[in-house]
Amino acid sequence: xxxxxxxxxxxxxxxxxxxxxxxxxxxxxxxxxxxxxxxxxxxxxxxxxxxxxxxxxxxxxxxxxxxxxxxxxxxxxxxxxxxxxxxxxxxxxxxxxxxxxxxxxxxxxxxxxxxxxxxxxxxxxxxxxxxxxxxxxxxxxxxxxxxxxxxxxxxxxxxxxxxxxxxxxxxxxxxxxxxxxxxxxxxxxxxxxxxxxxxxxxxxxxxxxxxxxxxxxxxxxxxxxxxxxxxxxxxxxxxxxxxxxxxxxxxxxxxxxxxxxxxxxxxxx
Amino acid sequence: xxxxxxxxxxxxxxxxxxxxxxxxxxxxxxxxxxxxxxxxxxxxxxxxxxxxxxxxxxxxxxxxxxxxxxxxxxxxxxxxxxx
Numbered sequence: 001x002x003x004x005x006x007x008x009x010x011x012x013x014x015x016x017x018x019x020x021x022x023x024x025x026x027x028x029x030x031x032x033x034x035x036x037x038x039x040x041x042x043x044x045x046x047x048x049x050x051x052x053x054x055x056x057x058x059x060x061x062x063x064x065x066x067x068x069x070x071x072x073x074x075x076x077x078x079x080x081x082x083x084x085x086x087x088x089x090x091x092x093x094x095x096x097x098x099x100x101x102x103x104x105x106x107x108x109x110x111x112x113x114x115x116x117x118x119x120x121x122x123x124x125x126x127x128x129x130x131x132x133x134x135x136x137x138x139x140x141x142x143x144x145x146x147x148x149x150x151x152x153x154x155x156x157x158x159x160x161x162x163x164x165x166x167x168x169x170x171x172x173x174x175x176x177x178x179x180x181x182x183x184x185x186x187x188x189x190x191x192x193x194x195x196x197x198x199x200x201x202x203x204x205x206x207x208x209x210x211x212x213x214x215x216x217x218x219x220x221x222x223x224x225x226x227x228x229x230x231x232x233x234x235x236x237x238x239x240x241x242x243x244x245x246x247x248x249x250x251x252x253x254x255x256x257x258x259x260x261x262x263x264x265x266x267x268x269x
Numbered sequence: 270x271x272x273x274x275x276x277x278x279x280x281x282x283x284x285x286x287x288x289x290x291x292x293x294x295x296x297x298x299x300x301x302x303x304x305x306x307x308x309x310x311x312x313x314x315x316x317x318x319x320x321x322x323x324x325x326x327x328x329x330x331x332x333x334x335x336x337x338x339x340x341x342x343x344x345x346x347x348x349x350x351x352x
Binding site for chain 2: 148149152153156157160182184185186187188189192196198
């Protein structure tokens with residue numbers, strides 16, 4: 001992706017925006033980019049705990065907006081991964097403290113003065129001011145969707161709103177796919193979602209218990225020992241594709257293909 | 270594709286169909302109820318120009334729907350005027 005500032009969004013809550021931000025951010029940093037992840041969910045901040053950096057937050061995004069600290073002071077450097085940095089949201093304020101103008105200015109300074117290569121902006125759920133502020137500074141968007149009806153509908157709405165903001169570089173992450181359910185025909189498959197939403201795919205992340213474990217520990221899964229796991233690998237591949245590498249998508253095909261149909265005719269699965 | 274012939278219908282086909290329908294209304298910013306009103310008003314207009322003949326039922330085959338054509342949403346009215 002050419003965009004340096006990218007909003008991670010979904011419309012619906014609980015689909016994995018924050019986990020995606022943490023893991024894609026960590027993976028990009030491991031690939032050598034100087035990365036800042038910004039939490040814009042003011043009042044409901046979580047990127048800090050998902051990344052295991054909650055103990056190090058002193059200043060936050062709203063402190064920067066309101067001049068209580070310098071930008072440099074609010075940027076937390078992750079000691080485990082070189083190049084990975086966090087700018088936390090404020091937990092004690094609400095969305096009214098956000099400002100599109102300040103957001104754009106902050107992101108501009110991060111890229112131009114602090115010389116970051118990439119800024120990932122974790123958007124709150126919803127389509128209101130929190131999302132709008134997060135999107136206002138972005139040149140690209142990663143839309144996270146789960147293979148279920150309400151998430152796909154909300155993703156469609158969010159894609160429309162990103163397009164209305166002239167954000168052209170929009171890529172889809174299908175998160176929490178369950179290959180067993182896809183095989184049974186009880187879950188939307190990748191091609192169905194792409195056909196419905198009409199945007200380009202950048203990654204498929206399988207449902208993975210290890211995500212819960214790594215989040216319990218405050219370690220992005222793409223970093224830790226479980227880095228060979230399905231979801232960790234999927235996040236690392238997303239980062240590589242963002243950098244222009246051509247990596248084929250893992251196949252989680254369903255039962256509607258000709259081959260599996262024939263197989264089923266002969267009593268197989 | 271084989272699901273319908275050789276097995277029970279798959280829930281993912283159902284959800285895909287439902288999603289396509291609801292998104293066509295969402296994208297056109299039109300509620301299904303408004304669509305029904307539109308259809309009825311169109312029917313009144315069309316009946317002025319194609320009055321049902323004696324003994325005929327009228328325009329019960331009339332169908333109005335939204336269809337996605339590439340990246341455009343199109344309102345399609347399907348009306349057989351002669352049987």
